[in-house]
Amino acid sequence: MLDKTLVENVISAALTTGGDFSEVFVEDRFTNNMHHQGGKLEKSLAGRDFGVGIRIFKGLQSVYAYTNDYSEEGLVKAAKTAAKALQGANSKKDIILPLEKQSFETAHPIQLMPNSVEKNRKLAVLRDASEIVSNYDPAIAQAIIRLIDEEQHVLIANSEGIFVEDKRVRSRMAIAAVATDGTDMQTGFYGPGAYQGFEFIEGLDLNHYAKEAARIAVTMLHADPAPSGKFPVIIDNEFGGVIFHEACGHGLEAEAVAKNNSVFAGKIGEQVASDLVTYIDDGTIPNEWGSINIDDEGEKARKNVLIENGILKGYMIDKFNGRRMEAESTGSGRRESYKFAPTSRMTNTYIAPGESTPEEIIANTEHGIYAKYMGGGSVNPATGDYNFAVNEAYMVKNGKIDKPIRGATLVGNGAKTIQKVDMVGNNLGHGAGMCGASSGSIPVNVGQPMLRVSEITVGGREAN
Numbered sequence: 001m002l003d004k005t006l007v008e009n010v011i012s013a014a015l016t017t018g019g020d021f022s023e024v025f026v027e028d029r030f031t032n033n034m035h036h037q038g039g040k041l042e043k044s045l046a047g048r049d050f051g052v053g054i055r056i057f058k059g060l061q062s063v064y065a066y067t068n069d070y071s072e073e074g075l076v077k078a079a080k081t082a083a084k085a086l087q088g089a090n091s092k093k094d095i096i097l098p099l100e101k102q103s104f105e106t107a108h109p110i111q112l113m114p115n116s117v118e119k120n121r122k123l124a125v126l127r128d129a130s131e132i133v134s135n136y137d138p139a140i141a142q143a144i145i146r147l148i149d150e151e152q153h154v155l156i157a158n159s160e161g162i163f164v165e166d167k168r169v170r171s172r173m174a175i176a177a178v179a180t181d182g183t184d185m186q187t188g189f190y191g192p193g194a195y196q197g198f199e200f201i202e203g204l205d206l207n208h209y210a211k212e213a214a215r216i217a218v219t220m221l222h223a224d225p226a227p228s229g230k231f232p233v234i235i236d237n238e239f240g241g242v243i244f245h246e247a248c249g250h251g252l253e254a255e256a257v258a259k260n261n262s263v264f265a266g267k268i269g270e271q272v273a274s275d276l277v278t279y280i281d282d283g284t285i286p287n288e289w290g291s292i293n294i295d296d297e298g299e300k301a302r303k304n305v306l307i308e309n310g311i312l313k314g315y316m317i318d319k320f321n322g323r324r325m326e327a328e329s330t331g332s333g334r335r336e337s338y339k340f341a342p343t344s345r346m347t348n349t350y351i352a353p354g355e356s357t358p359e360e361i362i363a364n365t366e367h368g369i370y371a372k373y374m375g376g377g378s379v380n381p382a383t384g385d386y387n388f389a390v391n392e393a394y395m396v397k398n399g400k401i402d403k404p405i406r407g408a409t410l411v412g413n414g415a416k417t418i419q420k421v422d423m424v425g426n427n428l429g430h431g432a433g434m435c436g437a438s439s440g441s442i443p444v445n446v447g448q449p450m451l452r453v454s455e456i457t458v459g460g461r462e463a464n
Contacts, residue, residue, distance in 0.1 A: 001026045001155040002052075004099055004163060006072050011096055011159050013079035014056045019086050021057035021319075022079070025296065026070075026155040027338040030115055036126040036145040039134070044119065051338035054079050058086040062320050064341035097161035104300070108287045110169045112197040114149035122147055125173070125201055129210045133177045136214035139221055141185070142178040143214075147171075147201065148193075156298035164298045170289065170443055171200045172432060175210050179217035186406070188216025189391065193289040193432035193443065200287075216373060216392050219404050226393060226408035226460030232368035233410065233456040234361055234396065239374055239431030241446035245349055246379040247386040247414025248279065252306050254321035254332070254344040255438065261382045263415045264312060272312045273418040276354055276451075279307035281316055283331060283347035289432035290348040290445035297333035297342055304330050307418075318344040336440020343439045350447030354424025358450045361423045363399040369408065369458055370394040370401055377410075384414035387459075409459040417453055425449035 007024050014022035028050045035042045052075060053066040065082035067074060126145045133143035149171040157163040172193030179186050190213045194200040235243065248264075256262035264272060273279070283292045283301035292301045297319050305313050317325065318333035321344055334345035362370070370393060377388030388410045395402040430447035 001028060001153060001165065002070065004101070006075070007157045007163065008096065008099055009072065010054065010075045010079050011157065013076045014054055014083050015096070015159065016080060017083040017086050019056040019058045019083060021159055023055045023156070023158040023297070025053040025055070025338055027051055028153040029150060029337065031150045032114060032148070034122060034126060034147045036123070036130055038142065039130060041123060041126070049337070053338040053341070054082055055341055056082055056086055057320065057323070060323060061086055062341070066338050096159045099157055099163040100161055102162065102164040104293060106293055107284055108195045108291055108293065110197040111199040113151065113169065114171060114198050115151060117198045122198070122201070125206070129173065129175055129206050132206055132210035133175065133214045136177070136211055137179070137218045139179040139181060139218050140177055140214055141180045144176040144178070146174040148174070149198065154296070156294070156296065158298065162298040164294060166293050168195070168292070169197050170195055171197060172289070173201055173204060173209070175213040177214040177217040179214070179221045181221055184221060186217045186220040188213040188220070191432055195287045195289060195291045220392060220406045223404035223406035226405040226458065228458060228460040230455050231458050232365055232452060232454055233458065234365060234368060234370045234450060234452045235374070235448070236370070236372045237425065237427050237429035237447070237449050239433065239446060240371065240450070241350055241431065241448040242374050242433065243377070243386065243388055243410065244279070244351060244414065244418065244448065245346065245435070245444070245446040246377060247384050248418055249281070249346050249349045250379065250381045250437070251384055251414065252315050253346070254315050254317040254325060256381050257315050258321040258324035263384045267312050268314065270312055271310050272415065273307050273310040274421040275310040276424045277307055277310055277418055277421050278305065278352040279349070280305050280352055281332070281346050281349045285348050288348050288430060288445050289443050290346070292347055295331045295333045295342070296335045297329065299329050299331040299333065301347065302331045304332070316344045316346065318342055334439060334442050336442055340440040343437070345437060345439060345442055346435065346444050348430060348445035348447065350428065350430060350445070351424065351449065351451065353426045353428040353449045354451070356423050356425050358425050358427055361425055361450055361452050362396060362401060364423065365396045365399060365452060368396045370396050371408070371410065379414065386414055387411050405460070407461050411457045411459055417456060420454045421451055422454045423452040425451060
């Protein structure tokens with residue numbers, strides 16, 4: 001992407017005011033976004049973005065700059081301009097280790113590059129999904145289908161001698177169904193994604209995903225208002241993991257831990273969760289949506305066990321926050337694009353499967369709430385306090401799933417909720433999503449098997 005000698009010159013220029021580490025991140029990204037609504041293709045956007053990010057450390061100081069000018073003159077100028085923010089004695093030339101090109105075998109094979117596929121071939125899948133949603137039930141008023149794919153080429157080099165390139169390919173389909181009875185309206189959604197090419201889109205079971213989105217919308221249209229109070233709550237697998245991603249995962253990122261802005265800071269070796277809970281972040285799972293070969297600092301992806309049988313084992317650490325913590329990187333430095341400096345972020349984060357079956361969990365719940373599909377929410381990373389909507393929920397009575405309810409929200413504290421997990425299922429599933437933080441929006445997986453929390457505050461319209 002850029003000549004190694006040029007990159008070495010940029011790294012050297014970045015250290016002219018006394019920095020002790022510099023890094024160059026080069027990105028060339030191709031994106032496609034197709035939006036099908038009302039039975040027709042509403043828009044189809046394709047684009048390419050190229051840029052270079054330059055980062056410099058001096059002790060616990062960090063500065064970041066980026067540019068679209070990839071000429072040697074432009075890059076060296078950007079590096080020297082950034083370096084002026086870190087004043088000090090001139091650096092020694094031997095601070096830069098010789099750049100050695102690294103290679104690896106991808107863990108995520110791609111069969112069909114998205115840019116090699118004709119638009120009409122993609123459009124046919126969108127039409128099929130739209131028809132399945134629209135024909136599901138007379139109450140369906142609208143089908144909104146999006147197809148997103150991207151090819152991202154990166155080069156990462158730094159003064160520690162790293163020089164590595166990677167190609168990342170991701171594809172996702174977002175299926176939304178809107179149902180109405182003339183006075184009320186409900187939406188169902190399913191958004192499968194993978195670190196794959198167009199083979200993933202063509203291989204999707206559209207009957208399952210499209211009908212599921214439509215079913216959620218129609219079911220919730222006829223649901224009763226959710227009760228309010230404190231209940232045992234069964235949270236289903238796949239995207240159910242979003243509650244722990246937000247309420248616990250962010251608290252295990254070094255960006256929060258290093259500043260002591262996390263309830264998990266300083267608790268390595270302590271019991272922080274139910275002994276049924278093992279919490280893992282694993283960027284190496286083949287072809288999963290949140291997977292990586294290397295992170296955005298050039299470190300190899302790895303499986304990081306964060307909590308094991310309730311005991312806090314570690315954090316997700318990037319290079320800069322590793323300096324603050326005097327700890328090594330865990331391959332967790334990620335960013336949206338060259339316009340962002342990387343920081344510690346999740347990849348595929350999930351609760352490991354337990355020994356209970358879903359049927360046993362439901363049968364052992366006398367009275368509670370079954371949250372089948374979670375929605376969005378908010379969390380305070382410093383405290384772990386959260387508030388999440390439930391897209392599809394049911395009452396549980398006498399060990400059986402009862403009537404559907406709508407308007408339910410789960411309110412609580414992540415550190416306390418993870419301690420109240422009293423049953424963990426054996427049906428681990430992952431769900432694709434996008435996670436926003438200081439280094440931008442990145443693809444992540446959230447996951448878990450079905451599990452039960454002994455008590456969560458449920459906000460609803462009806463008194464319990």
